[in-house]
Amino acid sequence: MAFKEGQVSFTKEIFSAQDRSAVRFRKVQLEQAPGQLAKDQAQRKDAEVNFERYKLLFKEGVIPQQQLDTQGALVGQVDGAITSDQKPD
Numbered sequence: 001m002a003f004k005e006g007q008v009s010f011t012k013e014i015f016s017a018q019d020r021s022a023v024r025f026r027k028v029q030l031e032q033a034p035g036q037l038a039k040d041q042a043q044r045k046d047a048e049v050n051f052e053r054y055k056l057l058f059k060e061g062v063i064p065q066q067q068l069d070t071q072g073a074l075v076g077q078v079d080g081a082i083t084s085d086q087k088p089d
Helices: 011-059 065-086
Strands: none
Touching: 011 065
């Protein structure tokens, strides 16, 4: 594309529109953050309760070690999500 001196360019308008879009996207993310944190905290509580149950079941020989380990890993995954939710961007 060739431009002549003094010709109006739409580049500035395009970048301005992209900036507004990015700001709106970030605003939505910030509005959703408390809900996401609450959801992850609820999942953490559920995962921990189940992990405690699995410990008893494993101790009684009802479930295999792998199942207990998987539930323990789930607790760790949700902890990671909570940490990510709490980090300021």
